[in-house]
Amino acid sequence: MDFWDELRFTTQVVNDAKRTLLCEPDAVDEVRALVKAMGAAGTFEVKASAVCPQGKILVLDEQALTAAQNQTLQQIARGVLRRP
DSSP: OOOOHHHHHHHHHHHHHHHHEEEEEGGGHHHHHHHHHHHHHHHHHHETTTOOOTTOOOEEOOHHHHHHHHHHEEEHHHHHHHHH
């Protein structure tokens, strides 16, 4: 593996590790401070969510959700296009 392949691989690994943390709106600043204190600000993005249960933090892989959604839409489109 040359330097550029290794750099692309490392970049992909770092991007794949990113997650979104959802918490109740009143806890956003506290959760962001905890993430920053852990040195994980580049890995976790903190967002407020009115539907997040009180005292809980939900962890989402938004890239995986987007990929699954795109795959489903492509499958639907292929199914519609194949119909006579």
